[in-house]
Amino acid sequence: MDYRLSGPISTYPNGYHEDPFFGDPSPGLDQRWIDRLRHATIRLSPEEFSHYNQSGILLGDKSGYLATPTAYHDLHCIRFLHKTVYPDYYFPNESEKKQLGRDTHARHCLHNLYHSLTCNADMTIRVMRWHPNVLLPSPVDHEHECMDWDSIDEWAKERYVNTATPGLLVHPTRGEVFPGGKYLEHDEE
Numbered sequence: 001m002d003y004r005l006s007g008p009i010s011t012y013p014n015g016y017h018e019d020p021f022f023g024d025p026s027p028g029l030d031q032r033w034i035d036r037l038r039h040a041t042i043r044l045s046p047e048e049f050s051h052y053n054q055s056g057i058l059l060g061d062k063s064g065y066l067a068t069p070t071a072y073h074d075l076h077c078i079r080f081l082h083k084t085v086y087p088d089y090y091f092p093n094e095s096e097k098k099q100l101g102r103d104t105h106a107r108h109c110l111h112n113l114y115h116s117l118t119c120n121a122d123m124t125i126r127v128m129r130w131h132p133n134v135l136l137p138s139p140v141d142h143e144h145e146c147m148d149w150d151s152i153d154e155w156a157k158e159r160y161v162n163t164a165t166p167g168l169l170v171h172p173t174r175g176e177v178f179p180g181g182k183y184l185e186h187d188e189e
Contacts, residue, residue: 022082025089033079039156040072041163060167069156074116077109 020032043064049056057066083090084106091102126139163169164178171177 021079025083025086037072037076037079039153039160040068040076041161042067042069042156042159043161044159057169059161060170064161066161066163066169069152070116071152072156074113077112080109081106 021029021036023029043059044052044056044067045064049065049067058064059066084102087094091098094102124142124144126142128137129140130137161168164181166178166181167176169177
């Protein structure tokens with residue numbers, strides 16, 4: 001898989017511009033995130049899985065093991081943290097128990113992103129400049145050599161597994177996770 005560089009250098013915005021994955025909630029924004037994360041769950045063949053020397057989840061059809069590339073998990077966490085900025089839209093009438101679960105999930109995501117960033121430190125230099133109406137300096141847009149996301153997503157698409165397929169994802173003590181293709185929440189003990 002050739003996913004290292006996208007070829008042309010792209011401009012990396014400083015975060016103060018419009019971005020199709022951020023901003024106020026909308027059906028279009030949600031759909032863009034759904035599309036971006038569509039291939040997050042993948043199947044590893046038994047041979048691929050054997051390289052990890054860990055126990056894992058064997059899929060119900062015995063075709064391989066459930067996995068997710070870290071980049072997709074990081075994106076999931078960014079999406080989740082974005083949602084927490086808009087609780088009235090994404091989590092209306094949430095119970096206190098659900099709120100505690102969401103807070104735990106947010107802490108997990110922050111922890112995960114911290115380690116992902118420190119493990120894969122991006123040393124692209126961000127030059128600072130003054131703005132006439134802002135006291136503190138801020139980074140300018142900068143050129144950045146990126147991974148080729150389309151190649152990464154194509155690789156994941158070839159291995160994608162729809163975990164909602166009946167009988168594919170079965171918890172050893174709680175049973176089928178998506179009976180009839182629908183997620184059923186089980187109370188955590």
